Amino acid sequence: MLTVAVLISGTGSNLRALLDAAADPGFPARVVVVGADREADGFAHAEHFGVPTVLVPFREFETREQWGAELRAQIDVWTPDLVVLSGLMRLLPADLVDAWAPALINTHPAYLPEFPGAHGVRDALAAGVTETGASVIIVDSGVDSGPILAQERVPVLPGDTEHSLHERIKPVERRLLIEVVRAVATGEIDLARASSDAVASDPSSS
Known part of the structure; x- marks a missing residue:
């Protein structure tokens, strides 16, 4: 079973679709944690499905790198096989991309x-x-x-x-x-x- 972490910033419509799909016993993946860089409405979807949430507010850190290090620490606790950026409106620092890639995907x-x-x-x-x-x-070090x-x-x-x-x-x-x-x-x-x-x-x- 593939374990998935999903990172959001807003309403989490892609997250909801993935959670709905994963609710099917025949779907070969499950979402184990949902993270966000701000208070996100999409957390309600995670809570509806009983999925843990992690909030790492970007504004509480002096640098993007410090924020990325804390986000990595919080998400890696769940040892996901795949990290999905689902409307995360924040560029990940390069060292975090390097740590998670190629098991780091995004929609555009x-x-x-x-x-x-x-x-x-x-x-x-x-x-x-x-x-x-x-x-x-x-996701790589470039823009899409x-x-x-x-x-x-x-x-x-x-x-x-x-x-x-x-x-x-x-x-x-x-x-x-x-x-x-x-x-x-x-x-x-x-x-x-x-x-x-x-x-x-x-x-x-x-």
Whole structure:
């Protein structure tokens, strides 16, 4: 059984979808802890499913590195096999990424490498594209630049706003996240291999 830690900052809609999936006895993963960098509404989902929560407020630390060290200490107590960033609106310090990767994944509301960063939906609309998407990646030291594990296109419709487009992307993100977690649990996705293959295929790594 794959054990999963989920890190959130807000409402935790992806977290809820994963918890719902994991409630099925046939699902090969379970969420063992939910952490946040601030008081998060998504903690209510964890509490509903009886999952422990960890709060490590970013503002209580002088540096990102100190915050990251405490977050790592709090999460590593649960020895998760996989850490999922689910709407965590905080960049992890590099040493924490190095400690958890490649068993550290994130969702993004764009078809990477298109429109990385915090405003992927807004940027897609501003670019006037006819389609964007959703992606699940391994987190690395860059901005949404890690190896892609799954992605799917989502059309941009006439009259779309940032809100309406994002609302159509979210269900795709949730489904892809659940599929990836399942595939990691069953061995269909080997995170270490996916990470090393990405490095080997990157010309800048040679």
